[in-house]
Amino acid sequence: MGERFDHIVILTGAGISAESGLDTFRDKGRDGGGIWSGHAVEDVATPDAFRRNPTLVHNFYNMRRRAARAAEPNDAHHALARLEACYPGDVQIITQNVDDLHERAGSRNLIHMHGELRKRRCTACGSIEISDSDLSVHTSCAACLTQGSLRPHIVWFGEIPLDLADITRHLDACDLFLSIGTSGTVYPAAGFVDIVRQNPDALTVELNLEPSAGETKFQQKIYGKAREIVPSYVNQLLQSYV
Ligand code: NAD
Ligand code: APR
Ligand code: ZN
16 A cells, blocks of 8 residues: 555445444345345335335334444444544545444444435425334324324335435545445445446455455455454555555
8 A cells, every 4th residue: 555545435335234233134144134034125125015014114124223223333333434534535435234333433424325224204295304213104204294104214125226426426536445344236336346447546445254246346355354354454544645
C-alpha cells in the first residue's frame, strides 16, 4: 500500500454483522440458509407475500428488528467508523444490511440500499417513521392516522434498491473499493465492483470469510473473520497514507 486514496467506497453485507450474532442469508450448511430458516423467501420478503399475509411478514421483521436491537456493533463496524473519522480522503459505506450497527459504531456516511429495520413506510401517505416498536396490521400511521397502512421500509425481492443514482456517483468517483461480508450473489450490489473496475486506477479488495461469487473480479482478497481482518486492514490504511 503506501498510496493515499481520495474516495474509498465500502460495500458491506450480512457477513460484517455475523459476529454481532445476526444471521446471514446464505451461510453454507444452514438449514434453509440463516435468516430464512423456517421461512420461504417468497412468504416473507416479497410485495406479494405482504399482500397475501401481512401479519406473517410483520412478525418476521419484528423478530429481525428485536434481534438487531439486542446486537452490538463488532470490531469491524468500529474499524470502519474509525476510518471515516481519521482518514484524510472520503469514506462512504454502502450497506445491504438493514440493521443499524454501522450507525451505532459511529459511521455517518452511510447508504442503506435495502432499507432499514428501524424505519416503516406508510403505503397511504408515503411518510417514513423511525421506531423500534413492533409493527402490526393494527398500527396506525402517525402522519395520516390510517390504520394498517404501514410496511417495513425494507427493499424486498422484485423491488428496486434505494439510492442507486447516489451509489453510482460514489462508484464512479471511487479509487479504493472494499467489499466486506457479502456473497456477491444478489444484484445490483454484486455488480458494483464491475462499475469500479471501469477506472483502471481503482483498487478493488474483497474481505470475506470465504471467496464470494465475484472473487475473480477483485485485485486483492483477504479471507477471515471480519472482526479480525477489517480492523487489521483499516490500521494498514491509516498507517500508510502519505
Ligand atoms: P435479485 O437477486 O433477484 O436480482 C436483482 C436484479 O439483478 C434482478 O433484476 C435480476 O434480474 C438481476 N440479476 C440477477 N442476477 C444477475 C446477474 N448474474 N447478472 C446481472 N443481473 C443479474 O434481487 P431482486 O429480486 O431484484 O431483489 C431486489 C433487492 O431486494 C435485492 O438487492 C435484494 O437483496 C433485496 N432484498 C432484500 C431483502 C431484505 O430482507 N432486506 C430480502 C429480499 C431481497
Ligand atoms: N466475517 C466475514 N464474512 C462472513 C462472516 C464473518 N464472520 N460470516 C459470514 N461471512 C460471509 C459469508 O461467507 C458470505 O459470503 O458473508 C457472506 C454473507 O452472504 P449472504 O448471506 O448472501 O448475505 P449478503 O451477501 O449480504 O446478501 C445480499 O441478499 O437476500 C438479500 O437483501 C438480502 O442484503 C441481502 C442480500
Ligand atoms: Zn400515512
